[in-house]
Amino acid sequence: MYKIFFLFLLGLIGVSCSDPSNIGLEVQPPSDNIFINDIASFNWQKAQTESEDSLRTDEALNLILGEINDSEFGKNIGGILTQALLKENNIDLGTNPIVDSVIMSYTYSGYYGDLNEFSEIEIFELSNSIYKDSTYYSNLEINNIYFPVNLVESFKLNTDDQEPILRIKLDKNLGQKIIDFGNEFLVDNEAFLQNFLGLGIFAQANNTMLYLNPQGSNTFLKIYYNNDENSLDTLYLDLDLGGDAARINLFNEKNQNTITEDSSRICIQSMAGYKVKISINNVDSIKSLLDKKIINKVVMSFDVEDNTQVEYPAHEKLFLVRVNQQGENIYLLDYTNEGEAYFGGDLENNQYNFNITRYFTQLLYSGSYTYDLYLLPTGSAVNANRTILSSNIQLQVNYSEL
Numbered sequence: 001m002y003k004i005f006f007l008f009l010l011g012l013i014g015v016s017c018s019d020p021s022n023i024g025l026e027v028q029p030p031s032d033n034i035f036i037n038d039i040a041s042f043n044w045q046k047a048q049t050e051s052e053d054s055l056r057t058d059e060a061l062n063l064i065l066g067e068i069n070d071s072e073f074g075k076n077i078g079g080i081l082t083q084a085l086l087k088e089n090n091i092d093l094g095t096n097p098i099v100d101s102v103i104m105s106y107t108y109s110g111y112y113g114d115l116n117e118f119s120e121i122e123i124f125e126l127s128n129s130i131y132k133d134s135t136y137y138s139n140l141e142i143n144n145i146y147f148p149v150n151l152v153e154s155f156k157l158n159t160d161d162q163e164p165i166l167r168i169k170l171d172k173n174l175g176q177k178i179i180d181f182g183n184e185f186l187v188d189n190e191a192f193l194q195n196f197l198g199l200g201i202f203a204q205a206n207n208t209m210l211y212l213n214p215q216g217s218n219t220f221l222k223i224y225y226n227n228d229e230n231s232l233d234t235l236y237l238d239l240d241l242g243g244d245a246a247r248i249n250l251f252n253e254k255n256q257n258t259i260t261e262d263s264s265r266i267c268i269q270s271m272a273g274y275k276v277k278i279s280i281n282n283v284d285s286i287k288s289l290l291d292k293k294i295i296n297k298v299v300m301s302f303d304v305e306d307n308t309q310v311e312y313p314a315h316e317k318l319f320l321v322r323v324n325q326q327g328e329n330i331y332l333l334d335y336t337n338e339g340e341a342y343f344g345g346d347l348e349n350n351q352y353n354f355n356i357t358r359y360f361t362q363l364l365y366s367g368s369y370t371y372d373l374y375l376l377p378t379g380s381a382v383n384a385n386r387t388i389l390s391s392n393i394q395l396q397v398n399y400s401e402l
Contacts, residue, residue, distance in 0.1 A: 044286060046279045047391055049260050052272045054139040055381045057249035059132075062382040063106075064249055064271060065166075065201060066209035068113055070312065073269055073386055074256055078209055081130055081145070082247040083198040084221045084239040091186035091237065093179060094227035100234060101224045102175035104168040104199075106241070107216025112209040112384040113312070115159050120204040121168060122150045126197040130246045138251040138272045138381070146200040157210075165218050166210060175223035179237070186237075189244075198246070207311070209384035214242035249381065265305055268315060268377050269386040276375040276389070280363065283371065287364055290399060297398040298360040302375065303390045304350040314387040315377050317345050320354045323372040333358040345378070352389075360397070 064078035104123070124146035130136070155168040178196055185191045199221075203210075213219060221239040226232070241247070251271040259267050259274060266276045304314050321329040334356050335343040344353045363369045377385065 044280060044282045044395075045393070046281060047266050047393060048277050048279075049262070049267045049274050050277055051253075051255040051260060052269075052275055052380070054137040055251070055272045056135060057138045057251070057381050058134070058136040059247065060249050060381050061213075061215075062109060063212040063214055063247060064209050064251075064382070064384055065212055066111075066113070066118065066203050066384075067205045068207055068209060068312075068384065070386070072308070072388065073259065073267070073273065074254065075252065076209070076254070076269075076271060076273070076384060077250075077252040078271060078384065079142075079203075079250040080201040080212070080247065081126065081140075081142070081198060081250065082201065082214070082241055083130060083132075083193065083245040084196065084241055085189050085243065085245045086186060086192050087238050087240050089186075089188045090183075092183055093186070093225070093237070094229045094235075097179050097225045097227040097235075099172045099175035099179055099223055099225045102170040102172050102222070103224070104170055104221045104241075105218050106166045106210075106212040106214075107218040108164045108166055108210045109213045109216070110211040112211075113205070113207040115157065115208060117206040118157055118203065118208040118210065119206070121152050121155050122202045122204075123152050123168065123170060124148065124150065124200045124202075125174065126200060129193070129197050130248060132244055132246040134246070136248040138249060139253060140248060140250060142200070142250065151199075163218070166212065175225070175237075178223060179225060211382070214245070214247055216242075263391065265391050266375075266389045267386070268318060268375065268389065270315070270377045270380040270383050272380070273377075273386065275377070278373040278375065278393070280371040280373070283364065290364070290397065292402040293399040294402055295357065295361055295397065295399050297355065297396075298357045299344075299396045299398075300354045300356050301394040301396065302352045303392070303394075304347070304352075305388045305390050308388040312386055314347055314350075315383075315385045316347055317378045318347075318352050318387070319345055319376045319378050320356070321374050321376065322359060323370050323374065325370060329374060329376075332356060333362070 063080050065080055066078055068076045070076060126146050128145045151171045151174050153169045153171060155166065158165040158167065181195050185195050219241050221241055223237040224234050225236065226234055254269065254273045267274045268276060300320070320332065322332055324330050332343070337358065342355055344355050346352070
């Protein structure tokens, strides 16, 4: 006979390695396709929201810039530190170069929140170096890392989907300072970075996070000038904000007791926000329910709480990992052996479903697993999404009688 029962939970990425063990699953025997739903009343897990300490954010594909004041999650801030590099060596600026203007531009690949509430940008010259070959995290201490003089004169956020650009006009004195270094410091980037260490970029907004693309076709820092040889024509020094330029995304710390101590729901947030720990209890009781039964399929499901996506969409995808004896996050075999499509985690009909058949079988019978899982946001360093989930998590076990 072919049966299904449900366990309802009353309480819940960095991944270091793959699961080393693999217990084979029984092939589902022929059945008469009769389904029975049983409800297990014991509490088999505890779900708890936890703060994420920090994320590695150097050389990110997207740079998150902005600020959101969320009534549920509080303030969320994204700032940027970046080098600007020469695109070619041995640059000759000519005689008596005079700067006309300085323009910074970023292509943005998307946003979270409301573009109309992006209100102010501040850009500062760095006073300390950052390095391409170093590792940086989102909670980097930035006291005294830049000069406290805002270089922004004006900015324009183009909201045209065909050409999404953030264009910023900077104080031309910055450009003149760079030009005045002279040709000897424009020989290569090693010489150039001795004098110009980079820029810090910050924004004020009520409800906007921009996803800036450092590799975008309209991403650059250009210093427009003329010289004695070209008094009528405008020349420019083109500096690269992508490529080999070191860049770091900075996120504010998030640790609200109202979120981490709320047992009525569980919360996920990107940008070093929140994750969910699931501790599985009463394993012996689960084994008793499955005594003399063959496990065919196990699915863990998480429901998005109603009316929590009005302003801020939930994550398009979440990820589930287990914790090993050393406290490391480990991919489940259902993901590594069967693939992403089989494993699941996509948001569909306000629900996230994970096929954890192999993991569940090993948890019950291998004896080598801890009972802890983590539910994590995907793309946590490159998106600003947040998700509020019901604490009523569902585990569906599909089995056949032995």
